[in-house]
Amino acid sequence: MANQLCIVLDFGGQYNQLIARRVRECGVYCEIKRYDTPIEEIKALDPVAIIFTGGPNSVYDMSSPHISKDIFDIGVPVLGICYGCQLVAWTLGGEVKSCEKSEYGKIEISHNKGSLIFKDVPEKSVVWMSHTDYVSRVPEGFTVTAASADCPAAAFENAEKKFYAVQFHPEVTHSEFGKKMLHNFLYEVCGCKGDWVMDDFIEKTVAKLREQIGDKKVVLGLSGGVDSSVAAGLLSRAVGKQLTCVFVDQGLMRKDEGDFVEETFTKLFDMKFVRVNCQKQFLEKLKGVSDPEQKRKIIGTEFYKVFWDKIREEADGGFFAQGTIYPDRIESGKGNAAGKGSTATIKTHHNMVEKPADIKFDGTIEPLADLFKDEVRAVGEKLGIPHDLVWRQPFPGPGLGVRIIGEITEEKIKVLQEADAVFRDEIKKSGIESELKQFFAVLPDVKTVGVMGDHRTYDHLIAIRAITTDDFMTADWARIPYDVLARVSNRLTNEVEHVNRVVYDITSKPPGTVEWE
Template identity: 55%
Template sequence: MNHELVLILDFGGQYNQLIARRVRDLNVYCEVMSYDTPLEEIKKKNPKGIIFTGGPSVVTEKDAPIVEKELFELNIPVLGICYGCQLIGHIFGGEITPSENREYGKTDLKVNAENILFRDVPENTSSWMSHTYYIKTPPTGFEIIASTPSCPTGAIADNKNKIYGVQFHPEVNHTPYGNQILTNFLFEICGCSGDWIMADIATEHVKALKEKIGDKKVLCALSGGVDSTVAAVMVNKAIGKNLTCIFVDHGLMRLNEGDEVEEIFTKQFDVNFIRVNAEDRFLSKLKGISDPETKRKIIGEEFIRVFEEEAKKIGSVDFLVQGTIYADVIESGTKNSAVIKSHHNVGGLPDVIDFEEIIEPLRDLFKDEVRKVGLALGIPEKLVFRQPFPGPGLAIRVIGDITKEKLDILRKADFIFRDEIAKAGLDREIWQYFAVLTGLRSVGVMGDERTYGYTIALRGVTSLDAMTADWARIPYEVLESISIRLVNEVKEVNRVVYDITSKPPATIEWE
């Protein structure tokens, strides 16, 4: 089935694929392509609209990514976001200058509610800003349709030619009416009908996997988390018993998690399942390592080495399946974007792998999309809504060097935290929550005796997609219950703190 298409031209911004996710949520099919995609290729795609993403470049610099002015002569509506807005201003002869006051984060926004782009948006609202440059003077033919206290050109419009630019980020949750702005662009300006349904992805992916893999043998890297579970079931539906799932228990799992994963995949799903107990191997490699990037690289390399060894035991294996999702890819550095941290299933891969190819069926999906696909594939809801867990496991939640003793302390602490959150009925409200063994030790007192114990940090965030997140407002009485249990039940802990930082500027994980 051919769907109407909106094209997203990527200029390397951190939020680039998030725009695509928002468009898909509105049931409009979209594809992300590089900003330098040839004009002829764009014409062949025949999109209903084009969106320019943000990016880290300065549009006035010599090597800044730009598009041909002829793009605007295709009579296709264009929306530029952040860098994309400045690019439109620059191409049409506007003046781009550095801001006197850099805007970053939540900012008051005043819009011209009569403009079609801001239909049903309150005149006074707020937006998420992230820029150091702005359009000081808009080009001829453009009017200013929004402003902030520090940015008089918060949005510009050429209504006649359907070219719009917004200096803020409508795609993030922290812009309250961002979805309405995108809705207006897609349906009122581009004339989309919204004929693309998320469940179609599951069917299309299974069909594509079946065609790609054929009768070849596939090995799946199974962690038991949401992403690898959905990837495994998707491939299983495509090729059946030609898939072997290998679960590497690296000793960095949460309390009892290894046994739970094994039970789920041997009793609920008809797959070839192999569990490899490799705790000693991983801890040996990680001994004395404190740097988080080094931890990730070591764990990634060991994962691949274990798979290679298991693949040789079971005979010829052509493909390796991984549950990589787009949040992993985008944070590991994409074209023109900065590397924030590497993920073990992206940046941590060694150069030489004994497989024909790596298959990542979820690579273009965000977490909430993965969950929707999981439900469409018939995976039980309790598995689909399992809390996100990083590939490197507890290794990046123990700050500093890793020992079995520290991991066991963290396992107990993490279990207590999760148990109390569930008892309070908050386990579906808080997107992700976990404990961190900070590596800090401090003086305390218990039973009139001086203690010198570890500090546990608690992290809870609300999010839809892992690209942005806000700290969860856990009630004080729940935090109190958690704290009391932690210091009473985990003898090595004598202090508990709660992380109240959003993302950005922080990441969700501490390492």
């Protein structure tokens, strides 16, 4: 690894990815490792910093994830966050107890002057707390550096050994100076150089791809989303016409999206573009299926079946490439904490499917496998990919298949495509598009009674969803002006066949998720 490395050890916290993203935003390359990664393996990676994540457990419960005390003897600065904070205390001889009064949400803390973690941070600031245990006694050699009304050790440190711990979550935006605190840890404590730069990433990756691929061919499974598009851009820059992109249009994309993808890639890149239209095949496989996870697996499996069948027609050795990004690997259960401290697999990613044994490649290329989504977008812009494509809103791998609740039919796809297009058009015209991080329509498996003219109708309900968020870990429903909602509702019921009712989802995350399935 040419870049300096910060390791995030995952103890099952829901913000493990967010911590790593924040570190990278500070210009330091960061990877997430399991909490039980062997010490020798960590030492071999030669990190400049180690961060312990939060987690849902209690350190005094011996079935919870723990770590060897040896981690503190390898000479690398350590920062413990939330559960990680308690783990630092417990492992080094401090004491952790259950809170008489738990802290959750925005809490004001006061810190002592002189701590490098709080350099240039106001003496009083608001942070995000989420804990039911607390450090009642810090280990020998440590000093308490911050406290809240109900938490006597909101932060503590052993500055000489460069061990730091904070009970709150500096990585979330609710902690108003949290990113500054992380920056201070990385630069003031660890002496990081800030050598993680996207321009360098592109240059190094293209050079590496050219060396790896040589004069061989590459086949990329193109979904039309941001990730595979940027992967295609990198590969096209590296090897040009040696790249073949196979675009499987399963009929579950947004209105006219397949045509947009084909037009963009045939004009923008020097490559071979192959489009496979197969909506009927997908609909047949999905007939009668309503379970969301089963739908995801069928769509993912069928996508690759169609893809590989096409590849068999043109198979000529070389490499297989895909747009896998770092969160894909983590959420699919690779790289996160194991056992009781593990983060649950929320969904199955469509691009984590094995290749068939009968098709032989010289290897698999995943040029974005270590990047987060915001980093992928930054690379896309620097590659000259159109802004509208790079900044397309997140779209699930199975497409509209998980925005149609219940069984998927051709009629439902048509209704949702039209409804989603109307909603998106009206938001764009309203001038509030930039205020929303994501917005889309959903077709629940619900029909309602309505009246149109003198006739009674019994037709589809459309739910619309719009959120604001800084990190997608938490999200709030967007306060769309009533006049905009009125126009959306009027257009949906008047312009989209088989729609007679519109509802607006006002659920935040948590307790809901952004998508419905």
